[in-house]
Amino acid sequence: MENEKENLVFEPHKRGLMKTPLKDSTTNIVLAEIPPELGPLTTPTKPKEVSQGEPWTPTANLKMLISAVSPEIRSRDQKRGLFDNRSELPEAKDGLHEHLFGDEYEKSQPSRKEKSLGLLCHKFLARYPKYPNPAVNNDICLDEVAEELNVERRRIYDIVNVLESLHMVSRLAKNRYTWHGRHNLNKTLGTLKTVGEENKYAEQIMMIKKKEYEQEFDFIKSYSIEDHIIKSNAGHNGHPDVCFVELPGVEFRAASVNSRKDKSLRVMSQKFVMLFLVSTPQIVSLEIAAKILIGEDHVEDLDKSKFKTKIRRLYDIANVLSSLELIKKVHVTEERGRKPAFKWTGPEISPNTSGPSPVIPFLPSDLELRRSSKENCAKNLFSPRGKPNFTRHPSLIKLVKSIESDRRKINSAPSSPIKTNKAESSQNSASFPSKMAQLAAICKMQLEEQSSGPRKKVKVQLARSGHGNPAAPLETPANAELELTAPSLIQPLGVVPLIPSPLSSAVPVILPPAPSGPSYAIYLQPTQAQAMTPPQGLSPTICPTHSCKATGSTDTTDATTEKAPNGVTKASASAKPGSLLPGPERQGAKNRNREPAAERGLKRTGLLEDNGSKRKFKEDLKGLENVSATLFPSGYLIPLTQCSLGAESMLSSKENSGTLSPNHRIYSSPIAGVIPVTSSELTAVNFPSFHVTPLKLMVSPTSVAAVPVGNSPALTSSHPVPVQNPSSAIVNFTLQHLGLISPSVQVSASPGPGTIPVSPKIEAVSVIPENVGAQQGRATSYGSPVLGQNKLNGQSAAVTAAQQPVPVTPKGSQLVAESFFRTPGGPTKPTSSSCMDSDGANKTSLGTLFVPQRKLEVSTEDVH
């Protein structure tokens, strides 16, 4: 089957050439031995191949391209000899080292470097055009690729998962992925940025730095790292993590895939990218990234091992991102010492909205989407696997208990109407490990919230987008309402009408279009919002966050500026101005939601105790809570354009069909189906997904309102709707609580200043070298056309056009369409989380907060 396309396999001989085996010879051997070709391919195989040089060019071409593209790589290759092909390489290498052996082969193999994921990724990327012609089929058969590249399939998964997180590929079926190239990249990044802002990653980063800083200083140690982590994560409760953020066109179809989505490398990858997009210097150290990512889950146990594992994974992700030229390795020198870090070298993005697409579509989907999302969420939440950890943390434990009870309630509760998910729901209940706990917590919170205030239900409607619409599914249903407790959601910018206030959970929001692309819609799930509440007391983080970013992001210009203050900004380029708009809207919408949460939060806060310094934290937490956390759930973004198209999309339908059924058109619908879910359900769902992360939260409206103000207007802009009352005071308050602000620091009341950094320490980053400018260039470079062609697929021809970004076209559309929303299979859908958050106000605060950053020096190493 698969082979169809490519199969390049040929080259049998290659084996020798290639490398072989890896590690030990034995191993290698084995691998090598494996028959390469197997027709089938299924799995195992791995032939080696590859490289041989000449013959097959694709690889060779790729390499060349790659090398061309990146000097680094080139040099690297040269060293290795990659270029040549492996065949040569080995020898060469060997030569270097030892050619002695006869064996070489093994040896030849090489060094690990040659086997590095980064290199492998380059090879992989070389096979496909950066901007594939949508019309063509750009299918990727994993088996084939693995064979061609001579690697184990496992490695391919690593690459694909990361690419998938950027929506550069999407899973089509079992062994198949569709290559999208960079067409959606900017959108995706914009979306991720938005989500990252919502999650307050910037804030979290600041908190961590701050803490570190303090610690360094000392004392302040009062908080232990954990504490802060917690706090930061606190959000974690609060925040939900982000589930996987999906784009419209690209979704996961395969249910299976979805299942592990939560933890997956995919999510981690997105989060990691978010950190870059959100942080000012755009330099993220592995340590911080790991803490934040972990935070989500367990902060509690600081487990060292976990930390290590996380770091390992981050390296994996970083290697792929480096190959994509989105990041580059650098070292940050802090007081403490030098730490490995990565610098963003990708395009600057403005918050998602960018895009031009005007349309807004809407997703039809509602139903389906919802459904799917819901399902997904649910799954995630409950995932069976559960990790135990979750509960470990003492504080968490408490929460857990309560949560559990809540959970029960929840489960029992009927939530949603939808049935589709039933299954899921059932599932949900079942498993859950740690995540469950979290979920539970969330749920609990939600419950509380509800109790306090009834949830709101939202209905969402999506508008269809206009444009495209095609499908539009509007299904009414879709809109249906969701009840959400939570409020927030995002709204897309433009579009919409969304609902402001209420947010539905999965409401789709429309975002402004991205620059290039179409706009996306985000769906939020309500659940989170509810969930958000901080269960543990942790607080979710709330708000502020963005501020920084927001500002920055929002307007580009500002961003830069701002950054500057803080640190330097170097890199950022800002780019797109304008886009801001959306932001506000979203926020507004989101925010608006509920306040209640805040209230709750307050209450909860009580839990924590304050102690000196700690107090601070508490405060923060409270703040957070107050903020309210409403989190939201994740949502997805959908590109409008795509939406429209697609009727075809149905694709998945079959899978889903059950549930979905038929809508084929569905694309839209996937969600919709879901819709009905109760909020509670939703919530639940969301959480799971996130485990951790921060949350998005929503703040009460008021706060929200405030928020906007804070940052630059532009930023604010995002929230369109502002809440009505803004009390700056509130905001400040919140911020303080959140901890975002350091106690000492105060946020300025005025929102306006939000941005203001208090004393920022700014990081001085010295980035070393890198050329910024270059970066951009690079990015582009990649895709040389040539590559495309090579591909086996044959499609190649079409490819060339790299540029076409336009997938919109009908054909492309079709593709898109398909994907589009559909989620796959059913259930899976992803939800993404989105979180939107609240925003505004908080942000402001955030902005304010100062971050202690230390100065960093960055040195680049390129390496790799």
Added chain:
DNA sequence: ACCTCCCGCCATGCT
């Protein structure tokens, strides 16, 4: 000695 991170065991889940 530390930084990276390859490798592949094995759990998870879908067929």
Added chain:
DNA sequence: AGCATGGCGGGAGGT
């Protein structure tokens, strides 16, 4: 049961 996925962490190569 079998296969596709992918979490995970031991431990080794590189510096």
